[in-house]
Amino acid sequence: MPRYKLIVEYDGAPFVGWQRQENGPSVQAAIEDAARALSGQTVVAHAAGRTDAGVHALAMPVHIDLCRDYPAETVRDALNHHLRPAPVAILSAQTAAPDFHARFCARARHYLYRIVNRRAPLTLDAGRAWRVPGPLDADAMNAAARRLVGRHDFSTFRAAQCQSASPVKTLSALWVEREGEEISVYARAPSFLHHQVRSMVGALVEAGLGRWTPDDVEAALKARDRRACAPVAPAHGLYFLRADYDETSA
Amino acid sequence: MPRYKLIVEYDGAPFVGWQRQENGPSVQAAIEDAARALSGQTVVAHAAGRTDAGVHALAMPVHIDLCRDYPAETVRDALNHHLRPAPVAILSAQTAAPDFHARFCARARHYLYRIVNRRAPLTLDAGRAWRVPGPLDADAMNAAARRLVGRHDFSTFRAAQCQSASPVKTLSALWVEREGEEISVYARAPSFLHHQVRSMVGALVEAGLGRWTPDDVEAALKARDRRACAPVAPAHGLYFLRADYDETSA
Structure with missing residues (x-):
């Protein structure tokens, strides 16, 4: 399971916050859904900070695990493609060590x-x-x-x-x-x-x-x-x- | 007819441009309508630049004539009040010489x-x-x-x-x-x-x-x-x- 570190920018306005919730769209769900559209698998996204509803991010580190070994540029571009039209952008993607954790290692x-x-x-x-x-x-x-x-x-x-x-x-x-x-x-x-x-x-x-x-x-x-x-x-x-x-x- | 010079900021996205047109909302119409709500009179607004649809302004000089001698701060605050919720803001207002023209004097x-x-x-x-x-x-x-x-x-x-x-x-x-x-x-x-x-x-x-x-x-x-x-x-x-x-x- 290769691990990828993503740097993510988002406009917090339309979201209930980072964290996936029942009551509305979240940044986490947007990224997880885009990753599933790319890979066909269920993906969990972990962020360095779990921002509240309406809070923006300029460079939020996030990590995900994917089953296949995609080039990092493919992960970035494919996620951006599937994220549209949500105001969430993957600024960069890189492969990360298996023990890298966007939240716990920050x-x-x-x-x-x-x-x-x-x-x-x-x-x-x-x-x-x-x-x-x-x-x-x-x-x-x-x-x-x-x-x-x-x-x-x-x-x-x-x-x-x-x-x-x-x-x-x-x-x-x-x-x-x-x-x-x-x-x-x-x-x-x-x-x-x-x-x-x-x-x-x-x-x-x-x-x-x-x-x-x-x-x-x-x-x-x-x-x-x-x-x-x-x-x-x-x-x-x-x-x-x-x-x-x-x-x-x- | 006291003349006022306004400095105006706007998000051009929802407008057909500066100039009043039949086919949609314009910045000029928004300001003229706000000035009429303040003064009860028909007002013509002249801008230094007649921006196109979608073009923004950070400090567009505009002049208007009003029948009554309002304090400049009243003009600024009342126009801002009546402009809501349009994304147009009067950053400042000041009285201007009768021959000041936002477009021709620039x-x-x-x-x-x-x-x-x-x-x-x-x-x-x-x-x-x-x-x-x-x-x-x-x-x-x-x-x-x-x-x-x-x-x-x-x-x-x-x-x-x-x-x-x-x-x-x-x-x-x-x-x-x-x-x-x-x-x-x-x-x-x-x-x-x-x-x-x-x-x-x-x-x-x-x-x-x-x-x-x-x-x-x-x-x-x-x-x-x-x-x-x-x-x-x-x-x-x-x-x-x-x-x-x-x-x-x-």
Whole structure:
């Protein structure tokens, strides 16, 4: 059973999320169905991150096993053919070691959250960024972000339905960049809790609007209580950027 | 009759173009209808560039006359309110001199053409860029672009239905930038012929694919014959970027 590592881009808008569910189309089902159309077999697709409904991906690592030894380019092109017209694209495919696992071997995950800071509604970026009308201070957002970096109990920034064994996670990096009206929030960690990035972005926006100080953000973290969380940022601004692997496993 | 200068962003996908037409929704009609909802009067909107069906705008200057002296912020916010859910946004509004004319006072127009140079289909950029699967050489495209800059008879790059009095135009600048798989073609001129940018991009892509040399591009220009034109690039990759005005008229 040759194993293939795929790098996948998708527009999350029409999907109930990564994971196959009864109640609507998922990215996982789209890829598994395309792989079955190629190979005639039932295929299970594993992703580095199981994104929520509406969340996008720019370079999501995924692995699948196929019974036949197809050239990697054939896998890429055939999956893209069968994926149409779903907004899911296989950017690349390569053969992977039998013990490579897109989820369990990932040692870091990168997310981007896109905010457009302006009063006018979005047109070309509708569904692709969160519009925040009030003026945001990116320096204040960065000052608040620094309070969240490190190993902490992130219960405040964790969805009620989170299945993680522990709320303690290491946030490796969290920073904010402004370019014109566009504000990008970058987050990196070995792994995240459910809704963690969107919950943290909600707190950073409170800081950017001047409603929360960096101390308030730190107090929310230390409360270890979901009720201390700011409003969660909407899903459609969030992008799974990429995952890192050890060279031997990738 | 106070005059207002608007800066407008739109997603061209659902429109038959800028200009009001019988056969479908136009950006002009959307803005004029919103202005009538605000003011109760019939309003005519004039734009710096009359974009084709499917062409987008990031900062299109437009002017309108209103009977009442509304604060500029009210004009911006009320138009945005009445424009919903059309993908047209008034980024800013300001009062303008009575002799300001968005079209006739513009001394330069800037366009961007977005190409994504990759094999995989587009997802988030679908309808927002032209996907070219074959490898493009941006240096070759720039070498070809330099042959088109200057004052020339651009009949080769002019649509049959072009209403311009003369095919002679001055192309002030045309250049290509690559960043990863994204290739941006920038064009600037006092004014353009109908389909000129998309026709020139078609020729540059032939050069980028190695099918045309810079000499071939120059020969096509010198032919002054529409039949010498390469396939015209699709509308959905084209963006009206902005227009320049003399300081006194803006």
